[in-house]
Amino acid sequence: MAKSAGARAQRDARQDAGIGLGELENHLGYFVRRLQHWIFRDVNAALAAVDLDVISYSLLETIAANPGTTQIAVAGALGIERARMVGLLDDLQQAGLIVRERSEQDRRAHALGLTPRGRLILKKANAQISAHEKRVARRLGADNYRRALAALSQFETD
Amino acid sequence: MAKSAGARAQRDARQDAGIGLGELENHLGYFVRRLQHWIFRDVNAALAAVDLDVISYSLLETIAANPGTTQIAVAGALGIERARMVGLLDDLQQAGLIVRERSEQDRRAHALGLTPRGRLILKKANAQISAHEKRVARRLGADNYRRALAALSQFETD
DNA sequence: TATTGTTATACTCTATAACTATA
DNA sequence: TATAGTTATAGAGTATAACAATA
Known part of the structure; x- marks a missing residue:
């Protein structure tokens, strides 16, 4: 029973520090938040090697998967405000990683794409991300990792 | 194979919207972030019924589980800056949910506790949280929920 | 009229440093 | 000297509204 042993070890550690968390330890949200924090720190540390953060990386990856897409489409896919996209893409453009061109179908929109340098940096970033995963x-255990990925990937948001 | 069916349905939905996410869909961090966002919104909406948010609730629950504990101990357990604790506890105190008393062992520290009203609100909050869970x-599926809780509860942070 | 990208504004969260009173 | 709580400040993230160009 690896499960209760691991959970118990954590509880014990906190009790050693003289503090427990009550009902929180029965709630998925609490553990999701803890894991998300750790991942956020580790992935940003990994991406610092290629001078990116997790948001810039997500933008590059999404643009790479959807060449010619628009700012609004990317914003919607990643849950970023369109107002915030402007500054984020400004930075990526100044770093020479992406291009913004007027769309020919809809001249209000910008068609987004990666530069050759953008593709190179993204490739290096994905190597870092792979090591992070x-x-x-x-840290989670190989079985738990597979179970967590399988379970969470089925969650459909609104 | 419920797994690939669910994952496929999600991928299809995004492709219908004309945008995919590339490598992101193989990374646990992406799904953790998505789930965390949904949970955050849902739990805050639920707690609004008792005029709390998820942070205030976590504070109440932690204080309830550790009567007489100090601000620093709670801050450490929940990953909140001790500077931010001040304002958060000010609000809870003004709402009549907690008491801050000088600790008799260490007169620098505040001993924290719930008021009777704090206990009542916490009880109502836990009913809301239970419905949220x-x-x-x-939404995740009962099996996935159990698997996710079992897997993620074993993750030990630094 | 509605939409894309943009700018501006305000509010919250986070991180940091410094102060006070105690130890 | 170090620690618990507090205050103040600056930076990042988020939300909102309004504007120009285009549909």
Whole structure:
């Protein structure tokens, strides 16, 4: 029973520190938040090697998967305000990683794409991300990692 | 194979919207963030019925589980800056839900506790939270919910 | 009229440093 | 000297509204 052993070890550690968390320890939201914090820090540390953060990386990856897409489409897919996209894309453009061109179908919109340098940086970033995922898997346990990925990938948001 | 069916349905929905997410869909961090966002919104909406938010609720629950504990201990347990604790506890105190008393062992510290009203509100909050957890479980699927809770509760942060 | 991108504004969260009173 | 709580400040993230160009 690896499960209760791991959970118990954590509870014990907190009780050693003289503080428990009551009902919180029965709620998925609490554990999701803890894991998300750790992942956020680890992935940003990993991406610092290629001078990116997790948001810039997500933007590059989404643009790479949808060449010619618009700012609004990317904003919607990633849950970023369109007002905030402006500054984020400004930075990526200044770093020479993306291009913004007037769309020919709709001249209000910008068609987004990666520069050759953008593709290179993204490739390096994905190597860092791959190492990061391995760290998560090792820390969570390979079985738990697979279970968590399988379970959470089925969650459909509104 | 409920797994690939669910994952496929989501992918299809995004492709219908004309945009995919590339490598992001293989990363646990992406799904954790998505789930965390949904939970955050749903739990805050639920707690609005008792005029709390998720942070205030976590504070009440932690204080209830550790009567007489200090601000620093709670801050450490929940990952909140001790500077931010001040304002958060000010609000809870003004709402008549907690008491801050000088600790008799260490007169620098505040001993924290719930008022009778704090205990009542917390009880009502936990009923709301319980309903929220059921919504998460239903949306994720009962099996996935159990698997996710079991897997994620074993993650130990630094 | 509605939409894309943009700018401006305000509010919250986070991080940091410094102060006070105690230890 | 170090620690608990507090205050103040600056930076990042988020939400909102309004504007120009285009549909």
